[in-house]
Amino acid sequence: MRIELTVNGERCEADVWPGESLLFVLRERLELPGSKNACEQGECGSCSVLLDGELVCACLVLGAQADGRTLVTVEGLAEDGVLHRVQEAFADAGAVQCGFCTPGFIVAAADLIRRVPNPDDDAIREALSGNLCRCTGYAKILDAVRAAAQ
Amino acid sequence: MTVTRQLPYGRAVVERRRADAIPKTTGEFAYSSDLNAPGMLWGHTLRSPHAHARIAGIDVSQAVSMPGVHAVLTHADVPGENRYGLEFRDQPVLADECVRYQGEPVAVVAAEHPEQARRAAEAIRVEYEPLELVVDMERATEQEPLHPDRPTMGHGYRDDPRPNVVRHVVIRHGDPDAAGDVSVEGYYELGIQDQAFLGPESGLAVPDGEGGVDVYVATQWLHVDRDQVAPCLGLRPDQVRIHLGGVGGAFGGREDLSMQIHGAMLALHTGRPVKIVYGRDESFWGHVHRHPARIWAEHRGTREGRLVSVRMRILIDGGAYASSSTAVTSNAACFACGPYAVPNALIDSTCVYTNNPPCGAMRGFGAVQTCFAAEAQMDKLAAVLEIDPVELRLLNALAPGGRLPTGQLITGTFPVAEVLRAARELEPPAAEPLPRDSLRLPGGAGNTTRGEGVQRGVGFAIGFKNIGYSEGFDDFTAARVRLFTAATGGLGAEVHCASAEVGQGVIEVIRSTAERELGPAEVVVLPATTASVGSAGSASASRMTWMAAGAVQLACREAMEELRRRGGTLDGDAIDIERIYRHPPTGPLDPETGQVTSERAHVALACAAMKVVAEVDVELGLSRIVWIGVAQDVGRALSRTAVEGQIEGGTAQALGLALMEEIQTRDGLITNASFTDYLLPTTLDMPPVESVLIEDPEPDAPYGVKGVGEFSTVVGTAAVASALRAATGRPLTRVPVKPDDIAL
Numbered sequence: 001m002r003i004e005l006t007v008n009g010e011r012c013e014a015d016v017w018p019g020e021s022l023l024f025v026l027r028e029r030l031e032l033p034g035s036k037n038a039c040e041q042g043e044c045g046s047c048s049v050l051l052d053g054e055l056v057c058a059c060l061v062l063g064a065q066a067d068g069r070t071l072v073t074v075e076g077l078a079e080d081g082v083l084h085r086v087q088e089a090f091a092d093a094g095a096v097q098c099g100f101c102t103p104g105f106i107v108a109a110a111d112l113i114r115r116v117p118n119p120d121d122d123a124i125r126e127a128l129s130g131n132l133c134r135c136t137g138y139a140k141i142l143d144a145v146r147a148a149a150q
Numbered sequence: 151m152t153v154t155r156q157l158p159y160g161r162a163v164v165e166r167r168r169a170d171a172i173p174k175t176t177g178e179f180a181y182s183s184d185l186n187a188p189g190m191l192w193g194h195t196l197r198s199p200h201a202h203a204r205i206a207g208i209d210v211s212q213a214v215s216m217p218g219v220h221a222v223l224t225h226a227d228v229p230g231e232n233r234y235g236l237e238f239r240d241q242p243v244l245a246d247e248c249v250r251y252q253g254e255p256v257a258v259v260a261a262e263h264p265e266q267a268r269r270a271a272e273a274i275r276v277e278y279e280p281l282e283l284v285v286d287m288e289r290a291t292e293q294e295p296l297h298p299d300r301p302t303m304g305h306g307y308r309d310d311p312r313p314n315v316v317r318h319v320v321i322r323h324g325d326p327d328a329a330g331d332v333s334v335e336g337y338y339e340l341g342i343q344d345q346a347f348l349g350p351e352s353g354l355a356v357p358d359g360e361g362g363v364d365v366y367v368a369t370q371w372l373h374v375d376r377d378q379v380a381p382c383l384g385l386r387p388d389q390v391r392i393h394l395g396g397v398g399g400a401f402g403g404r405e406d407l408s409m410q411i412h413g414a415m416l417a418l419h420t421g422r423p424v425k426i427v428y429g430r431d432e433s434f435w436g437h438v439h440r441h442p443a444r445i446w447a448e449h450r451g452t453r454e455g456r457l458v459s460v461r462m463r464i465l466i467d468g469g470a471y472a473s474s475s476t477a478v479t480s481n482a483a484c485f486a487c488g489p490y491a492v493p494n495a496l497i498d499s500t501c502v503y504t505n506n507p508p509c510g511a512m513r514g515f516g517a518v519q520t521c522f523a524a525e526a527q528m529d530k531l532a533a534v535l536e537i538d539p540v541e542l543r544l545l546n547a548l549a550p551g552g553r554l555p556t557g558q559l560i561t562g563t564f565p566v567a568e569v570l571r572a573a574r575e576l577e578p579p580a581a582e583p584l585p586r587d588s589l590r591l592p593g594g595a596g597n598t599t600r601g602e603g604v605q606r607g608v609g610f611a612i613g614f615k616n617i618g619y620s621e622g623f624d625d626f627t628a629a630r631v632r633l634f635t636a637a638t639g640g641l642g643a644e645v646h647c648a649s650a651e652v653g654q655g656v657i658e659v660i661r662s663t664a665e666r667e668l669g670p671a672e673v674v675v676l677p678a679t680t681a682s683v684g685s686a687g688s689a690s691a692s693r694m695t696w697m698a699a700g701a702v703q704l705a706c707r708e709a710m711e712e713l714r715r716r717g718g719t720l721d722g723d724a725i726d727i728e729r730i731y732r733h734p735p736t737g738p739l740d741p742e743t744g745q746v747t748s749e750r751a752h753v754a755l756a757c758a759a760m761k762v763v764a765e766v767d768v769e770l771g772l773s774r775i776v777w778i779g780v781a782q783d784v785g786r787a788l789s790r791t792a793v794e795g796q797i798e799g800g801t802a803q804a805l806g807l808a809l810m811e812e813i814q815t816r817d818g819l820i821t822n823a824s825f826t827d828y829l830l831p832t833t834l835d836m837p838p839v840e841s842v843l844i845e846d847p848e849p850d851a852p853y854g855v856k857g858v859g860e861f862s863t864v865v866g867t868a869a870v871a872s873a874l875r876a877a878t879g880r881p882l883t884r885v886p887v888k889p890d891d892i893a894l
Contacts, residue, residue: 019265033184034177038348038398039430043825046348074177083176091171092164094791097799098653099174100348100398106175122589125833129595132825134348134399135653137798138836140791143159 003067007032008076016063023047025063026073034074034103038132045131048104048111049073055111074103077110086110086148093144097135105131105141113149124149151565151846153572154787156794165791168658169675170651182368182395183352187423190354191220193409193416194267195426196257196274197435198249201285201505201818202296203278205248205256213259213273218266220420222274224257227415230384236374236406236510240301241471243382243411248281250296250470251505252819253435260416260424283505285818287444287467290314290502297503302472308741316468316501317476319483321744323555326496330450330458334530338447338523339884340867341812342467343440343803345512346830349398351436352427355413359421362389363414368397370404372648372678373685382411383418387680390414394678400652401803402511403437405690406473434823438473438510439813441466441501443482443519449527455537455545459494460487460527460555464520466509468501473510475501480621481516483744485864487555488524489566489614489757490546495555497744505818511690513803514863517615522885525611525868529875539610540574557745562754563846563856569781570612572842573759576779581606581765592765592772594834603769606776607877612759613865616752617857618693622738625693625753628684629701630728631664631709635720636672643671645706646728648678649686649698654859655792656694662788663699663852667706684730692756692857693733695788699852700731734850754848758782758861760801763837764873771889773809773874778866779840785848785856797841797862804866806831808874808885 004013007030014029023040026032026049036046040059047058050072058073077084086109089095096102105128112119112127119127124145133141156162173179210222225232225246232246233239245256257274261267284293291312302316303309310318353367362385369375372392380390397404409426416424428436444465450458464482468475483499512518532539547566553559582590584601593599619625629647636642645664651657657675664673678686687697709727713720737748763776780797787793803811810829814821822828847854867885875882878892 017263017265027184028186032177033180036181036348036398037183037350037427039825041430041824041826044348074175078176083172087172087175090175091167093159094165094168094795096168096171096174097655097795098347098349098397098399099170099179100181102174103177122587126589126595129832129834132348132830132832134346134401134803134830135799136795137800137802137831137839138833139798139839140159140795142833147160 001064003064005066005068006070008072018064020063021059022061022063022066023058026058032073032075036100036103038100045108046101046104048107050107050111055108074107077106084110089144089148093140093147095136095140095144101131101133109145109148119149151568151844154843154845156841165789168655169661170657180396181349181398182366183350183427185354185366185395185425187354187356190423190425191260191262191420192264192267193413193424193426194259194264194271195255195412196271198245198252198254198256200249200278200280201252202281202283203249204281205245206277206279208257209275210257213270216266216270216273218262219259219270221260221416222257222270223415223419228382230382234378234382234407235472236474237476238301238472240297251508255412258412258416260420283818284314285505287465287502287504290504296470306738307476314503316472316503317479319480319499319744321483321495321497321555324494326459326461326494328459328494331453332534333448333450334527334534335448336527336530337883338445338526340443340519340522341886342442342507343512343807343811344434344813344828345401345403347399347401347403350428350430350433351408353395353409353413354423354425355417356423357417357421363417364391364393365410365414366393366395367410368395368404370400370650370652370690371688372650372680375407375410376680378407379410379414383414391679391681394650397650397652400689401513402515402690405511405688406438408436430825431823434820438508440512441468441478441509441519445520445523447523447527449531451531455535455542457490457492457546460492461496462486464499466501466519467504467506469504469506469508471508473508475510478516481615482520484556485517485615486520486524488528489548489612491548491552492555497555506815507813507820513800514860517613517864518867521613521864522868522871525872529872540570543612544570556739556751558750558752562848562850563785564755565783565844565846566757568844569757569759569783572781572844573761573779576761576840576842578763578777578779592767592774593770598770598772599767603767604765605768605877606763606765607873609762609764609869609872609876611865611868611872612757613861613868614755614757615860615864617696617754617756618691618733620736620752622736625687626730626732627686627697627701628728628730629705630683631705632724632726633709633713633720634724635722641671643668643673644676645673645702646676646683647686647698647702648680648683649694650678650689652689654694654796656689656698658792659695659698659788660702663702664706667703668710684728692859695857696851696855697731699855701729703852704731705729754850754856756783756856756861758865760865760869762869762873764877766874766877766892768878768892771893775805775837775870777837780862781842781844782858782861783844783846783856784858785851786845786854787843788853788855793843793858794841796858798839800860800862801839801866802831802836804863805870808867808870808887810886812886
């Protein structure tokens with residue numbers, strides 16, 4: 001089936017098999033592999049994207065469900081070539097090791113600081129508790145989000 | 151020696167960003183699962199649903215005729231040897247006569263869409279005849295051998311005639327029967343831990359049109375992959391080129407092959423690029439795990455607290471294939487006593503084959519298991535003697551000039567006492583008063599308590615292990631440096647090393663070493679591949695920083711020497727130098743006594759000590775780790791941020807093993823092969839980790855560095871368990887600790 005959607009401000013069309021997840025459509029049909037395929041069952045947050053402004057795991061949404069909707073992925077957070085401040089903060093804090101969780105954390109953290117201007121530590125931890133990281137132990141990720149939120 | 155305390159973020163110096171940091175934050179960085187090629191097919195693996203069964207027949211006739219399917223291959227299609235393995239070639243590429251664990255690959259399929267490949271795999275008819283299961287590690291040595299041809303015998307290890315023994319290491323030191331004034335005894339168990347790297351096993355195999363193949367894959371050691379892949383394909387090593395795809399974490403789980411041979415077989419068979427990406431369930435079946443262990447220990451000491459003898463019996467379950475179990479068995483034995491002066495010891499360490507999930511390398515590599523047992527014993531001894539647990543450890547601390555139970559004299563740096571004192575001096579924050587937000591109580595967002603049944607405890611432990619490959623292994627790293635006149639007219643340098651960047655930051659070690667050695671040159675680090683540089687060895691055993699720095703330093707210094715010989719100018723003629731760096735040699739252990747047969751069996755050692763504060767709801771059995779302090783012997787830190795990141799991340803994995811992480815099995819079958827059921831620490835589980843770096847430069851190492859990746863993992867599980875015991879008063883001899891262990 002054919003779907004039409006807006007991804008990172010651009011209109012896109014794709015021919016998809018109805019069983020394909022939005023994550024598969026992004027990665028394999030729209031050449032946007034930034035959203036990651038770590039668990040593909042909504043447990044790790046590595047594929048976090050904004051669907052009509054709402055934070056979702058792209059692996060839990062069918063590609064077909066995204067027809068006619070608006071999507072922002074990690075590739076769409078920079079504006080006019082200027083990185084989002086969460087991206088800058090992650091790079092500066094040493095919050096990136098293997099980096100496989102990073103796109104999901106960046107999208108989730110950007111969503112948090114857009115919704116909550118000055119999140120306290122508990123709010124940051126709770127908001128990011130749906131994102132797994134296996135390398136960092138989270139300390140430098142939390143440092144980065146605190147820095148970006150200031 | 152310098153002691154450097156961590157500064158709160160914002161007050162610390164912001165270091166230069168890693169070269170891969172921004173591409174990883176924007177999604178541009180290409181991981182092995184992100185690769186594509188024109189005309190690409192998708193591969194899928196059919197796996198055994200049985201833990202042990204004879205294969206009576208395989209019928210692929212229906213699968214090959216399904217839409218989009220280009221190839222269905224079984225063991226009969228393996229072009230070369232149908233066996234591979236890191237040390238012993240005991241593992242089939244595709245199962246032939248029998249399957250020995252659930253998830254063992256039986257057939258592979260290539261199709262145009264991954265769903266077509268999955269459905270075709272489901273349509274393959276395999277006739278299995280279930281065989282008797284070997285699933286209890288204690289009974290394994292009395293059951294029918296899973297490998298009757300005994301691939302692990304006759305390799306210079308202790309010959310053990312019992313069935314299903316992978317390796318048996320015995321270390322006899324002094325008089326193990328020496329009597330002490332007091333003794334403490336304990337029995338300890340650890341479950342199977344998974345590396346749970348987030349990037350699933352994946353890669354792209356591309357036929358070169360001349361009978362060879364290029365494989366782009368997430369791995370830890372490119373050249374050892376090549377050397378295992380080529381014989382199975384019936385190709386020369388140079389016809390197989392392994393290139394590093396972006397690696398989404400490793401932690402030991404990528405030392406063994408996953409999709410490399412399967413992808414290459416499908417690519418060569420179809421003449422098209424083939425991509426294979428494991429799902430998370432497949433990842434649990436598709437790589438080796440941390441060995442589960444059962445450990446009995448007896449520690450004897452004097453009334454003053456000096457250790458007199460340590461006796462330990464270690465049994466670990468290697469699962470169906472050998473992988474790196476031989477070295478894990480040895481490591482478990484070599485570090486069983488902890489970093490203490492032990493005059494007498496008898497350590498007996500055995501790894502067995504079973505039909506349980508295969509086990510091999512995971513961060514800490516045998517030392518995690520024995521540290522858990524040995525440190526619990528030290529706490530017990532301290533309690534019996536009514537000595538402060540840290541004082542007891544200080545009283546027995548090893549130091550340079552001391553000997554390990556293997557007889558190895560400690561010649562490098564080993565600041566055990568300094569590490570112990572630094573960790574002791576770290577002050578945890580005072581207990582937060584009640585009432586407080588339930589998020590900061592055991593049970594967390596579950597809102598299970600207002601704090602009535604919560605008890606606080608402080609735990610402490612120290613652990614150590616080796617750096618680099620041991621026991622006579624020829625451990626080396628090659629690096630290649632090309633100096634040329636850059637477009638700007640200045641000196642350009644390409645630095646080439648096949649070391650695997652798995653997230654640890656070795657690309658920055660390479661870059662900063664080259665910049666340091668080459669002065670003002672514009673340095674470019676080339677991608678890791680087997681095609682144009684020699685082996686780097688494995689990104690394992692906390693060795694890659696030391697070895698990559700050593701090799702790059704050597705090659706750079708020789709290139710600069712050549713430049714000087716030329717009078718300081720290139721005159722359009724580039725310098726291209728490849729050099730191999732080796733750390734000082736090690737030798738094997740005597741197979742009967744476990745004593746060193748040369749100066750050393752391990753090239754260097756490092757240690758870490760950890761203090762942990764736990765709060766436990768003793769009514770519900772729920773735990774919350776409040777704060778962790780770590781002091782670690784790091785030789786010399788090339789990057790504070792990177793070292794702290796390793797300490798923090800290693801601590802999280804240790805906390806996971808202590809509290810929640812376990813691959814559960816029933817009759818050899820994994821019952822929780824998903825991130826829904828295999829629990830990992832989240833932002834709500836990890837406390838702040840305060841770290842102190844003890845810098846005492848290692849004399850044999852470039853710039854004095856030591857590896858830093860494993861030590862917080864080695865000590866962490868023991869330290870968390872110690873805190874839980876302090877909070878509950880319960881023995882808690884098995885990890886992960888379950889609510890039932892505390893509350894019932």
